Amino acid sequence: MSLFNEAEKVYRALGVDVDAAFRRVSAIPVSIHCWQGDDVRGFENAGSLDGGIAVTGNYPGSARNPEELRNDIDKVMSLVPGTKRLNVHAIYAEFDKTGKVERNELTIENFANWLEWSKANNIALDFNPTFFGHPKASDGFTLSNADDAVRKYWIEHGIACRKIAAEFGKAQGSACITNFWTPDGFKDTPFDREAPRARLKESLDEIFAVDVDEKFNRDAVESKLFGIGAESCTVGSHEFYMGYCMKNNKLVCLDAGHFHPTEVISDKISSVLLFSDELLLHVSRGVRWDSDHVVTLNDELYAIAQEIIRHNYDQRVHIGLDYFDASINRIGAWAIGARAMQKALLAAALEPAELLRQAEEKGDNTSRLALMEDFKSLPFGAVWEAYCEYCKVPGFGWIDQVKEYEKNVLNKR
Ligand code: RNT
Ligand code: ZN
Numbered sequence: 517m518s519l520f521n522e523a524e525k526v527y528r529a530l531g532v533d534v535d536a537a538f539r540r541v542s543a544i545p546v547s548i549h550c551w552q553g554d555d556v557r558g559f560e561n562a563g564s565l566d567g568g569i570a571v572t573g574n575y576p577g578s579a580r581n582p583e584e585l586r587n588d589i590d591k592v593m594s595l596v597p598g599t600k601r602l603n604v605h606a607i608y609a610e611f612d613k614t615g616k617v618e619r620n621e622l623t624i625e626n627f628a629n630w631l632e633w634s635k636a637n638n639i640a641l642d643f644n645p646t647f648f649g650h651p652k653a654s655d656g657f658t659l660s661n662a663d664d665a666v667r668k669y670w671i672e673h674g675i676a677c678r679k680i681a682a683e684f685g686k687a688q689g690s691a692c693i694t695n696f697w698t699p700d701g702f703k704d705t706p707f708d709r710e711a712p713r714a715r716l717k718e719s720l721d722e723i724f725a726v727d728v729d730e731k732f733n734r735d736a737v738e739s740k741l742f743g744i745g746a747e748s749c750t751v752g753s754h755e756f757y758m759g760y761c762m763k764n765n766k767l768v769c770l771d772a773g774h775f776h777p778t779e780v781i782s783d784k785i786s787s788v789l790l791f792s793d794e795l796l797l798h799v800s801r802g803v804r805w806d807s808d809h810v811v812t813l814n815d816e817l818y819a820i821a822q823e824i825i826r827h828n829y830d831q832r833v834h835i836g837l838d839y840f841d842a843s844i845n846r847i848g849a850w851a852i853g854a855r856a857m858q859k860a861l862l863a864a865a866l867e868p869a870e871l872l873r874q875a876e877e878k879g880d881n882t883s884r885l886a887l888m889e890d891f892k893s894l895p896f897g898a899v900w901e902a903y904c905e906y907c908k909v910p911g912f913g914w915i916d917q918v919k920e921y922e923k924n925v926l927n928k929r
Contacts, residue, residue, distance in 0.1 A: 518898075519895070519898040519901075520898045520899065520901065520902040522895065522898070523894075523895035523896075523898040523899050523902075524899070526894060526895055527866055527868075527894065527899070530868035530871065530894075531868055531870050531871070532866055532867070532868055534866065534899060534902075536865075537862060537865035537866050537899075538862075538902075538903055538906050540825075540830070540865050541598060541858065541861045541862045541865050541903070542597065542598045542599060542903075542906070542907055543598075543599055543830070544598065544599060544824070544830050544835065544861060545598075545599045545600070545601050545640070545834070545835065546596075546598060546599070546600060546601065546835045546836075546837065546854065546857055546858070547600075547601035547602065547603040547642045547693070547834065547835060547836040547837065548589075548592065548593070548596065548600055548601065548602055548603065548837055548850070548854055549603045549605075549836065549837050549838055549839075550585065550589060550602060550603060550604050550605065550608055551605055551608075551840060552839065552840050552841070552846055552849055552850045552853075553578070553579045553585045553588045553589065553592075553846055553847075553850065554578050554579040554580070554585055554846075555571040555578055555840060555842045555846075556569065556571055556605075556607075556649075556840055557578075557607070558605065558606075558607025558608050558609075558646070558649070559581070559582060559607065559608060559609065559610060559611075560607050560609065560649075562607070562619075562649060562650045562651065563649045563650055563651060563653075563654070564649065565648070565649050566648055566649055566653065566654070566699070566745075567647070567648025567649065567653065567656075567699030567743065568699045568701065568740075568742070568743020568744045568745050568746045569648070569699070569743060569744070569807075569808065570744060570806075571840045571841070571842045572841075572842060572843060573841060573842035573843025573844070574842060574843075575842055575843055575844055575845060575846065576926065576927065576929070577845070577846065577922060577925075577926025577927060577929050578842065578846060578929075579846075580929060582608070582610055582629060584929065585608075586629075586633055587925070588846070588847055588850075589602065589633075590637070591847050591917075591918075591921050591925075592847055592850045592851050592854065593637070593639065594909065594917075595847075595851040595854075595855070595909055595910065595914050595917065595918070596851060596854040596855055596858065596909060597855070597858050597903060597904050597906075597907030597909045598858050598861075598907060600639050600854075601639060601640045601641065601642055602630075602633075602634065602639050602640075602641050602642070603641075603642040603643070603644065603695075603836055603837075604627065604630055604641055604642070604643055604644070605643075605644045605646050606619060606622060606643070606644060606645050606646040606673070606677055606680075607646040607649060608627075608630070609622050609626035609627060610626055610627070610628075610629050610630075611626065612629075613625045613626070613628060614626055618669075619645075619646065619650065619669075619673040619676070620669050620670075620672035620673045620676055621676065622673070622676045622677070622680060623676065623679070623680065624679070624680050624683040624684075626680075627680055627683075627684075631683070631684065631687055634684070634687070634688060635687065635688075640684075640688040640689075640690050640692070641684040641688065641692055642681075642684075642692055642693045642694070642695070642834075642836065643677060643680060643681040643684060643692050643693075643694045643695075644677070644694065644695045644696075644697070645673050645674050645676075645677035645694070645696060646673075647659065647670060647673070647696075647697065647698040647699065647700075648698075648699050652666050652669055652670070653670075653699070656699065656700065656701060656702075656703075656745065656746060657700045657712065657751075658670040658698045658699070658700055659671065659674070659698050659700065659715070659716050659719035659720065659723075660698070660700045660712035660713065660715045660716040660719065660751045660752075661700075661715070662711075662712075662715070667715065667719055670698075670719065671719050671722050671723055674696065674719070674720075674723035675722075675723055675726050677694060678694055678723065678726065678728045678733055678735065679726075679728065681693075681694040681728075681732070681733040682728045682729060682732040682733040683732075684732075684733075685729075685731065685732025685733050686732050691730070691731060691732055691733060691734045692732065692733050692734070693734050693736055693767070693796055693834050693836070694733055694734065694735050694736065695736045695737070695738055695769050695796060695798075695836070696720070696723075696735065696736065696737045696738065697737075697738040697740070697752070697769070698716070698751070698752055699740075699743055699746060700712065700716065700746075700750070700751040700752060701740075701742065701743060701746025701747075701748075701749055701750040701751055702746060702748045702749040703745050703746060703747060703748060704747075704748050705748045705749070706748065706749050709749055712751045713751055713756055716751050716752060716756070717756075717760065720737070720760060720764075721764075724764065724766070734767060734794070735766050735767065736766065736767035736768070736769040736795075736796040736834075737752070737757045737760060737761060737766055737767070737768070737769060738752070738757070738769035738770075738771055738774070738796075738798065739752055739753055739754040739756065739757040739758075739768075739769070739770075739771075739774060740752065740753075740771065740774040740807070741753070741754070741774055741775055741776060743807075744805065754774075754775070757769075758788075761792060762791055762792065765792075767792070767794050767795050767796050767834070768788050768792060768795045768796070769795070769796040769797070769798055769836075770784055770785070770788070770795065770796070770797055770798070771797075771798035771800055771807065771838060772797070772798065772799055772800045772801065772802065772816060772820070773798075773800040773801060773802035773806070773807025773808055773809075773838075774798075774802075774807055775802075777802065777804075780816050780819065781797065781816075781820065782816055782819035782820045782822070782823050783819075785797075785820070785823045785824070785827075785829065785833065786823060786827060789827075789829060789832055789833075793832060794832045794833070794834065795832070795833055795834070796833075796834045796836060797820065797833060797834065797835050797836060798836050798837070798838035799811055799817070799820065799835060799836065799837050799838065799853075799857055800837070800838045800839045801814070801816075801817075801839060808838060808839045808840050808841075809839060809841065810839050810841050810844075810849045810852055810853045811837060811839055811852070811853035811854075811856050811857060812852070812853070812856050813856045813859050813860060817856060817857065817860045818860050818863060818864070820860065821857075821860035821861045821863065821864040822864045822867065824861070824864070825861065825864035825865050825867070826864070826867070826869060835857065837853055837854060837857060839853055845918055845919075845922055845926070847918050847921060847922075847926070848915060848918045851914065851918065855914075858903075859900055862896075862899070862900060862903055863896055866894070866896065866899060867891060868887070868891065871887055872884060872887055872888070875887060
């Protein structure tokens with residue numbers, strides 16, 4: 517009898533159907549971000565990374581062009597179980613068909629190669645306007661800039677991106693989720709916190725006033741507590757976007773690294789979804805000042821997955837990953853985080869939910885806590901290995917494939 521068969525028996529005795537868990541978890545889309553592969557550089561060469569985010573490390577082998585990045589993504593996809601989407605940022609535009617154009621002039625032509633990749637791999641795309649790493653963002657303000665000409669440029673960029681996203685959506689038969697994050701904020705205490713927020717609101721209104729079919733594109737907006745160099749006031753705060761979304765029927769994007777260190781997004785999901793049909797997650801890992809460490813299977817990741825699974829939010833919570841690390845093999849970093857997300861979803865789907873529900877309903881909080889603790893040491897590992905096999909991706913030892921790729925591909929760059 518294999519380890520997996522033994523494990524399955526253990527779960528079955530607790531009322532858990534392992535096969536059903538495999539089917540369920542493998543159908544939940546996880547949007548893998550393209551930007552882990554080249555340290556959020558993109559292909560424009562417009563400017564260096566800013567906007568209060570930073571990638572540290574200089575591990576060799578970073579993708580230098582679109583072909584290399586897509587090859588790396590192919591490798592990552594082959595290491596991650598489940599249904600994948602690919603999340604592309606506007607700075608990953610290509611100019612082979614159009615010649616160099618400004619961000620407010622981008623069209624689907626600049627993403628034709630991504631669309632082709634998407635079709636060839638049957639992986640749907642999500643999208644993000646890029647409001648950083650550009651001379652017009654160098655004073656730290658984009659959609660809330662006091663200079664109308666600058667603000668107009670970024671509004672046009674937002675509109676252009678929604679149109680591109682709708683083309684993705686049309687082509688792939690599922691709506692593209694377009695996420696708006698702007699770094700706008702103050703290093704030091706502003707006198708007026710209201711005016712920039714009013715301008716951000718106005719800019720968003722103008723961007724979203726352009727009619728783009730919801731069937732093909734869905735807009736999300738992402739809040740943040742602070743960024744490097746914007747420590748004193750972030751224009752797009754959580755309250756700002758919560759209010760905006762509830763009034764304008766947009767998706768809230770909760771990034772796990774964008775709150776106070778002891779504040780968790782897992783506790784926010786059920787609140788938001790009582791007032792909104794859908795939301796977007798940026799699954800990340802905050803560590804002190806950095807909001808974007810590689811995702812690992814920690815308590816908060818378990819909790820995020822439990823919220824989705826326990827309340828059947830499979831269709832309502834859009835899961836996106838958002839982290840970047842240049843200090844370790846980038847393919848490894850990518851796959852570690854994406855596999856951790858899958859592990860958390862599987863662990864949640866294997867939870868003996870009925871037992872927990874009964875204990876809670878009876879008010880037996882002692883049993884509830886005891887059960888939660890005991891579930892932690894059920895034979896999950898054997899089931900995870902079988903899940904990887906079910907999804908036709910490598911299980912334990914997958915990192916060997918990354919090492920092989922490093923030797924044969926990355927080290928030759
Ligand atoms: C930054 C936000 C944002 C970016 C990406 C690259 O703090 O989390 O989502 O990480 O858009
Ligand atoms: Zn994010």
